[in-house]
Amino acid sequence: MAMSGWQAVKLVVNTINLSTLTGVLVGVLGRARFSRGPRGLFYATGYRLKFPVAGAFTIGNLILTKHDRAYFDEQPTLIKHEERHSWQYFCLIGLPMLPLYILAASWSLLRTGCPASRNIFERLAGLDDGGYTEYPVQSLGKTLSQAFSALRSHPRGQ
Numbered sequence: 001m002a003m004s005g006w007q008a009v010k011l012v013v014n015t016i017n018l019s020t021l022t023g024v025l026v027g028v029l030g031r032a033r034f035s036r037g038p039r040g041l042f043y044a045t046g047y048r049l050k051f052p053v054a055g056a057f058t059i060g061n062l063i064l065t066k067h068d069r070a071y072f073d074e075q076p077t078l079i080k081h082e083e084r085h086s087w088q089y090f091c092l093i094g095l096p097m098l099p100l101y102i103l104a105a106s107w108s109l110l111r112t113g114c115p116a117s118r119n120i121f122e123r124l125a126g127l128d129d130g131g132y133t134e135y136p137v138q139s140l141g142k143t144l145s146q147a148f149s150a151l152r153s154h155p156r157g158q
Contacts, residue, residue, distance in 0.1 A: 003039055003040045004039070007039045007040040008040060010040060010061065010086065010087065010090045011040035011061055013090050014060040014061045014086065014089050014090055014094065015060070015061075017060075017089070017090075017093050017094025017095065018060075018094055018095060019059055019060030019061075019089040019094040019095055019097065020042075020059070020060030020061045020062055020089075021060070022059055022060065022095060023042075023044070023058070023059030023060045023061070023062030023064065024044075024062060026044075026049075026059055026064065027044035027047065027062060027064055029049065030044070030047040030048050030049040030064065031046070031047075031048045032044035032045060032046050032047040032048070032064060033045050033046050035069060037063065037072065037079070038079065039083060040061055041061050041062070041063060041079070041082075041083060041086060042061055042062045042063070043062075043063055043064075043065070043069060043072055044062055044063070044064040044065070045064075045065055045067060045068050045069050045071070045072075046066065046067075046068065047064045047065055047066045048066065055067070055071075055078070055131060056071075056072075056078060056082055057082075057085075058082045058083075058085035058086055058089075059089070059098075060086065060089050060094070061086050061089075063079070063082045063086075077126075077128075077129040078129065078130065078131065080126070080129055081125045081126050081129035081130040081131075082125075082130075084124065084125035084126065084129075085121065085125050088121055088124070088125070097121075100121075101119070101121050104119040104120050104121050104122075105119050105122075107119070108122075110140065110144075111137045111138065111140070112135040112136065112137055112138060113135060113138065113146065114132070114133070114135045116130065116132040117132065117133065117134050117135040118135075118137060
């Protein structure tokens with residue numbers, strides 16, 4: 001699987017900035033199986049932890065999923081989406097991506113009820129390619145009201 005010069009640079013930078021190595025640590029904790037992907041990417045399949053809740057997620061140049069390798073082979077647009085996230089780690093010098101992503105997901109959840117819809121990182125990676133739906137922005141009052149209603153109706157201790 002040939003890599004362009006920039007993809008090789010990204011691979012090296014995302015290794016040096018510790019984002020890919022952090023992804024490997026997360027994959028080991030999730031008892032994933034590792035394999036080589038296209039364009040300097042790596043796959044961690046069979047990920048067993050319950051967090052994050054996603055079909056796939058990327059840390060550095062490593063794409064993790066609970067699914068098997070065929071899941072990636074069958075979804076080339078998802079790989080392109082996740083590869084764009086690997087470029088985001090490159091541009092943000094690695095691990096600062098994680099708290100910034102959480103902040104962006106929180107903002108999106110607050111504004112739309114969906115952690116991806118107004119998340120700048122998901123939008124830049126391509127919502128459709130990631131399998132996300134774009135939801136309309138709601139007023140903060142409506143969103144907060146819905147959140148508090150959900151908290152009140154949630155069974156505690158289960």
